[in-house]
Each structure stands twice: as structure tokens, then as C-alpha cells.
Amino acid sequence: MxxxxxxxxxxxxxxxxxxxxxxxxxxxxxxxxxxxxxxxxxxxxxxxxxxxxxxxFTDYSLFNRPNWVGLDNYRELFRDPLIWKSLGNTLFYVIFVVPLSTAGSCLLAVLLNQKVHGIPVWRTIFYLPTIVSGVAMGVLWRWIFNPEVGLINTLLSPLFKLFAIDNPQWLLDPVLAKPAYIFMSLWAIGGGMIIFLAALQGIPKDLYEAAEIDGAGPVRQFFNITLPMLSPVILFSFTMGTIGSFQIFAQAYVMSGRGPDNATLFYVMYLFDQAFRYFRMGYGAAMAWVLFAIVLMVTVIKFKVAKRWVYYEGEV
Amino acid sequence: MSEKASLPQRVITYTLLICLASAMLLPFLWLLRSSLCDEATVIKEIESVADFIPPVLHWENFPNVLKAIPLLMYLKNTVFIAICVIIGSVLSSSLCAYAFTFCHVPYRRHLFYCVLATVMLPGVVTMIPGFILFRELGWIDSFRPLIVPAFFGSAFAIFLFRQFFLGLPVSLIEAARIDGATPLQIYRLIVLPMSRPVIVTVSLFSFVGCWNDFMGPLIFLNSKENWTLQLGLNSFRGEIVDQTNLLMACSVIILIPVIVAFFCLQRYFIRGANMSGVKG
Structure with missing residues (x-):
């Protein structure tokens, strides 16, 4: 022994x-x-x-033997204006969606973790949207954003009449199409909420009891106990959110395709088109590698910064 | 947290919850409404609140959808795939996460980053060569390409398990080791029983992932009798361009089993979370 x-x-x-x-x-x-x-x-x-x-590094197209073309695919990539357009669209989407949805799901979980009546009902309501699949979600939201008879414009029409403005065209408008996607994505924050809630319930109650004895109010308890204990989950939510948002595809494909003036041409969608519509497998593979490099860079930076603010109970 | 929150605090909490819940539910009510309209009503402009409820509820939309496409067959396929994937990912991913959390091995952190990096790889990178591999194995148009990879651990689930394991008391595991427990015993008798919340969470995510997976089935399943619900809905979308009401009815049918399943899992989830051994 x-x-x-x-x-x-x-x-x-x-x-x-x-x-x-x-x-x-x-x-x-x-x-x-x-x-x-x-x-x-x-x-x-x-x-x-x-x-x-x-x-x-090849010109493979599913039907031919792959021929070595060196860096041609990568060279073309930097000259392709649609690559830059789609990358810009994707970055715009990621920058807004990730922080907003992380904050949103954390807030929801904290709200629910209070002594609220009927937690199962609330939880199910908030989780419900994440159950809606890629295809069904695209189908539903395309219908919601319909400029003439969609839900959004129906609800807001008194407002539009008051200020005498025309119905916004949402997915058909180059400026509003991306915000529409961001709005739609925030509907599905319940998935993150579930993880936050599991983490909240894992926080030992005696920490709060001790804090209360020491005279800390709810706000201080939140910032000094809840937030540090949740920090690994926040990092998790940020990391997975970034990775997922960079790859937005299914909903966009169903909802608006490339959109007006390519406003909703997201990177993976363009990649899919190149690979499976034009069968340019080689070019598609090169595009995928560029995306991988970008996502990896963002994540490494995030983990470096995270060392300063993430707290692990179990780590020595 | 205090035993009973103050009144203003509770008012704020409930107001926020009700507002957010309405925002979450409205699209569903919209979906339900659209699924109960006839073809003409569904595309008619709504002028008053009363118009939200269709004058005649067309319940026959649902049997009509079931008559149009074999949804029950798609459901059976989807559920089978989902159950296999849940079993596979919970077993394999928790083992891997155990290794990353409790085994002190040089460079394990770097290796963990490697595991994480695989999530960041856009699925499209491995999709084409993966397709060729499964075709060589003769697995195309079977469920195997969708199920088998789950038994080799998913980075997403490993990450979840590891995050949870990091919060477990290391002293408990060290004590068990000193008492001579083998790693498999520690894993089975100490770590897993304390991990109910994360197991349910991972199962939940695997299930929803399978249910929602569109690309995978699209690539690997050809014949209609192997199709999942997603493929069914998608083909239906192509077939009935003008009948939004039937499309919405089909979405409603697809949603109902998941909502019921989630309500059942809900109880497990809370019980598991409360019973977690973190406190002891």
C-alpha cells in the first residue's frame, strides 16, 4: 500500500x-x-x-483518372471572386451567431436553473427548435420569411404600415438575407442550453451555501461561482459553435440557395457546388483545406486565450 | 442560491421566460397552422388575429401525407440507425475520454487537440474519399456507413465526456487506484455511474444528430426502402412545390415522435443530473 x-x-x-x-x-x-x-x-x-x-493537387472529376496539376487549384482559389464572397458571407455569419448564441444559451440555462415551476415544460419548449432537422428547418423558415404571407412580415405589418415602409424581402434582399439566417440560428439555442444546464446542476450546492454565509449576493455568486464553474462549457460552446457555423450548409441549401447577388452563398455551399455539381473534386478538396486551415487557426487562438479564463476543478 | 427568490426577481424571471418561450413556440404554431390549412388558405394574407386559425381544420392533410410517402418505413430506418449510433458513441467515446482525463501520459493534451481537430475538418474533406472506401467495402446502400463509424468514438462526444470528467473529483479515482481497482473497474463502477447526466446528454445529441443527418443518408443510401425521414422529407419537398400545407404536415409528423421521446428523456435527464456524484 x-x-x-x-x-x-x-x-x-x-x-x-x-x-x-x-x-x-x-x-x-x-x-x-x-x-x-x-x-x-x-x-x-x-x-x-x-x-x-x-x-x-489533381483535376479529379469522378470520371477521369486524377492528373497531377500542382498548385493550380490553390492558385485559382485566390483569384476566384466567389471564394472571397462566400468566405466573407460565412465570416459575417460566424461573427454574429457564435457569441450571440453562446450568451443566449447560457442566459437561458441560468434562468431555468432558478427555482422555476414546471422546468420540464420550459426546457422542452426551448429545446424544441433544435430538434427541427436541417431540411424541415429550412422548409419552415423559408415559409416564415416569405415576404407576402410569412409569419415575420405578418407580425410586423402594423409596424410597417405605421412608418409607411414596404414589406422587407428578407431572403430575397441582399442586405437582409444574412441577418435572416442569424435570426433563424438564434432560434436553436436550446442545444447549448442543455449542456449549460447539465453543468449548472453539477456545481456543488455547498459552494453557494458557503458564499451565502460569507454574505455574497446573487450577482456576486453568479460572477464568482457560476461563471468560473461554467467556463469550460463556455469554451466548449464557443469552439463547437464556431466550427459548426463555418460549415453552415443544409438549411441554406433548402432556404435560399445562393441567394440574391450571392448574398447567402456560404463557403461549404460553394464547395459542394464545385465538387458535386461541376464534379471538380480536386478544386473542392483544395477549398476544404483552406477552410480547415482557417477554422484551425481560429480555434488555436481561442484555446490560447482560454488558458487565462477557463477554470477546471479537476486539473492540478 | 436562496431557498425562495424575492418577488421582483421571480416576476422578472417568469416574464423573460414567457417572452422567450413565445418566440420559440410561434414558428411551431405557424407550422401547425400551415399544416391544417387547405391549399388556398395557406397562401392567403392574414389580416386579423382571427385569421390565424384556419376556418376549417384540414386534419386529412396528415393521412394524405402518409398515403403519399411511406413515412413509417423511413421512421423505422431512422430509429434503427439512431439506436446503434447511440450505443456505439457512448461506449467508445466515454472510454476515450477516460483515457484523456485520468491516464497521466506524456503529450496526452496534444493528442487530445488532434482528436478535437478532426471535428474542425469540414465533413466534405473526408466525404469523397470516404465514399470511395465504403464503396470498396461494398457498404453502399446499407446502414453500415452511417452506423459503424460511431463505434470508433466521435470527437464531439469525447469532448463532452472529457469536459464532464474534468469536473469529477480526482481524489476519488486516485483512492480507488490505490485500493487496487483496475482501470476498467474504475471506469465501469465509479466513473460511468457518476456520469449519467453526460451519458444522457451524449445520447440526446447522437439521437438528434442521426435524426437530422441529411448529407450522410443522401450519399450512402440509394434505394427508397433504406431511406431515412430526412430523405423522405426532401424528396417530398421536390415533388409538391405548390402544396405548402402538405409539406408542413409532413414536417409535423416527423417532429412528433422526437418531441414525445424528448419528454420521456427529460425525466431521466433531471434524475441523472441530480444523482451525479460530484457532490459526494
Missing amino acids: KTNHKSAIGIRQSSPRHLSPMAREDRLTFWCFLSPWIIGFVLFGAGPIIASIFLS
Whole structure:
């Protein structure tokens, strides 16, 4: 027992050559437990990824043998005005949607975590929108944004009449199309809310009891206990939100396609068109790699900054 | 948190909740309304509040949709895929997350970033070569390309599990190790029982992910008898361009089972969250 205890403490100091039994067991466990992911990664991740690097240097079109074209795809990419347009559209969308939806889902979870009556009902109401699938969501919101008989314009029509302005065309208007998407995305903050709520319920109650004894009010409790305890989840929400928003596709495809003046031509949509409409697999692969580089950069920066404000209870 | 919130605080809370809930529910009411209209009413402008309720409720829209497309078959396929994916992702992802959280191994943090990076890879990058791989295996037009990858851990679920495990008391796990418990015992008897909330959360997300997946089935399933609800709805969308009411009725039918399932899971979710061992 005693020697075991010593080695448990010594895990981090031991040199690789003289591994303690526990450190050795750790390594074995680590690789065994991780093996499903490693095998899966090789089969469904790395293999296809390497293949797509190769593809991005070719003119492969599904029907021909891939010919090596060097950097041609990447060169074309920088000259393609629609790439810049779609990248701009996507960035605009990401910059608004990610912070707004993270803040929104956190606020909702905190609201629900108070001693509110009928929590299951509230929770289901807020979660409901995330259940609506890509296709159904696109179908529904296209209908909601309908300029003549849609829900939004029907509700706002007294306002429009008061100020004597025409019905906004939403998805048909180059300026309003993207805000319409942002609005639609905020409808589905319930998914993030569920995670925040799980985290809130995991916060030990005695922390709040102790704070109360020390005379901290609800506001101080929120900023000094709730927020730090939630910080890993906030980071999570930000990270996944960014990654997901950069890849907006299904709803956009159903709702407005490229939109007026390509206003809703999002990056992955353009990529899909290039790869599966024009069968330019090589060009599509190159586009995908550029997107990957951008998303990776944003995330690395986020994690670097996160070290300053994220608090992990379990980490030493 | 105080036992009973003050009155103004409660008024603010409930007002906010009601406003937000109405904003969330209105599109659904709109959907329901549209699904109960006839073809002419659905595209008529609404002039007064009374117009929101269609003069005649056309319930026959629902049987009409079921007659038009084999929704029950699509439902069966979707549920089968979803159950397999839930089992696969909970088992494999929790094991991987255990490794990343509790095994002290050099460079595990870097390896974890590698796992995370796979989420950031746009699905389109692996889609084309993935399709070729599954075709070589002869798996096209079967559920296998949609199910099998779930048994190899998903980065999203690993991230969730790890975030949760990081909040578990390390001392408890260390104590079990000192008492001679094997990693598999610790995983099965200590970590998993404390992880109910995150297991339910991961299951929930897997389920919704499967239900909503459009691209995957679109690429891998060809014959109609293998189609999922998504493909059914999409093809229906193409077939009936002018009948918004039937399209909305179809969406309503697709939504109802998930809403019921979520109501049932809800209780599990709360119970699991309350029973989590974080406190002890």
C-alpha cells in the first residue's frame, strides 16, 4: 500500500526509463482505451484526409483518372471572386451567431436553473427548435420569411404600415438575407442550453451555501461561482459553435440557395457546388483545406486565450 | 442560491421566460397552422388575429401525407440507425475520454487537440474519399456507413465526456487506484455511474444528430426502402412545390415522435443530473 501511494505521487516526476508500475499501467490503459478512436481515425479520418490532400493537387472529376496539376487549384482559389464572397458571407455569419448564441444559451440555462415551476415544460419548449432537422428547418423558415404571407412580415405589418415602409424581402434582399439566417440560428439555442444546464446542476450546492454565509449576493455568486464553474462549457460552446457555423450548409441549401447577388452563398455551399455539381473534386478538396486551415487557426487562438479564463476543478 | 427568490426577481424571471418561450413556440404554431390549412388558405394574407386559425381544420392533410410517402418505413430506418449510433458513441467515446482525463501520459493534451481537430475538418474533406472506401467495402446502400463509424468514438462526444470528467473529483479515482481497482473497474463502477447526466446528454445529441443527418443518408443510401425521414422529407419537398400545407404536415409528423421521446428523456435527464456524484 505504502509503496503504491508513493508511486501515485511520483507519476509526474518519474523519468521515462524508470516508470513506476502505476505510470506503466497508465500508459497501457491510455492506449487500450483510446484504440477505438485510433483505429477509427486511421480508417475514416486520416486515410480519407491524406487521399483528399492528394486530390487537391489533381483535376479529379469522378470520371477521369486524377492528373497531377500542382498548385493550380490553390492558385485559382485566390483569384476566384466567389471564394472571397462566400468566405466573407460565412465570416459575417460566424461573427454574429457564435457569441450571440453562446450568451443566449447560457442566459437561458441560468434562468431555468432558478427555482422555476414546471422546468420540464420550459426546457422542452426551448429545446424544441433544435430538434427541427436541417431540411424541415429550412422548409419552415423559408415559409416564415416569405415576404407576402410569412409569419415575420405578418407580425410586423402594423409596424410597417405605421412608418409607411414596404414589406422587407428578407431572403430575397441582399442586405437582409444574412441577418435572416442569424435570426433563424438564434432560434436553436436550446442545444447549448442543455449542456449549460447539465453543468449548472453539477456545481456543488455547498459552494453557494458557503458564499451565502460569507454574505455574497446573487450577482456576486453568479460572477464568482457560476461563471468560473461554467467556463469550460463556455469554451466548449464557443469552439463547437464556431466550427459548426463555418460549415453552415443544409438549411441554406433548402432556404435560399445562393441567394440574391450571392448574398447567402456560404463557403461549404460553394464547395459542394464545385465538387458535386461541376464534379471538380480536386478544386473542392483544395477549398476544404483552406477552410480547415482557417477554422484551425481560429480555434488555436481561442484555446490560447482560454488558458487565462477557463477554470477546471479537476486539473492540478 | 436562496431557498425562495424575492418577488421582483421571480416576476422578472417568469416574464423573460414567457417572452422567450413565445418566440420559440410561434414558428411551431405557424407550422401547425400551415399544416391544417387547405391549399388556398395557406397562401392567403392574414389580416386579423382571427385569421390565424384556419376556418376549417384540414386534419386529412396528415393521412394524405402518409398515403403519399411511406413515412413509417423511413421512421423505422431512422430509429434503427439512431439506436446503434447511440450505443456505439457512448461506449467508445466515454472510454476515450477516460483515457484523456485520468491516464497521466506524456503529450496526452496534444493528442487530445488532434482528436478535437478532426471535428474542425469540414465533413466534405473526408466525404469523397470516404465514399470511395465504403464503396470498396461494398457498404453502399446499407446502414453500415452511417452506423459503424460511431463505434470508433466521435470527437464531439469525447469532448463532452472529457469536459464532464474534468469536473469529477480526482481524489476519488486516485483512492480507488490505490485500493487496487483496475482501470476498467474504475471506469465501469465509479466513473460511468457518476456520469449519467453526460451519458444522457451524449445520447440526446447522437439521437438528434442521426435524426437530422441529411448529407450522410443522401450519399450512402440509394434505394427508397433504406431511406431515412430526412430523405423522405426532401424528396417530398421536390415533388409538391405548390402544396405548402402538405409539406408542413409532413414536417409535423416527423417532429412528433422526437418531441414525445424528448419528454420521456427529460425525466431521466433531471434524475441523472441530480444523482451525479460530484457532490459526494
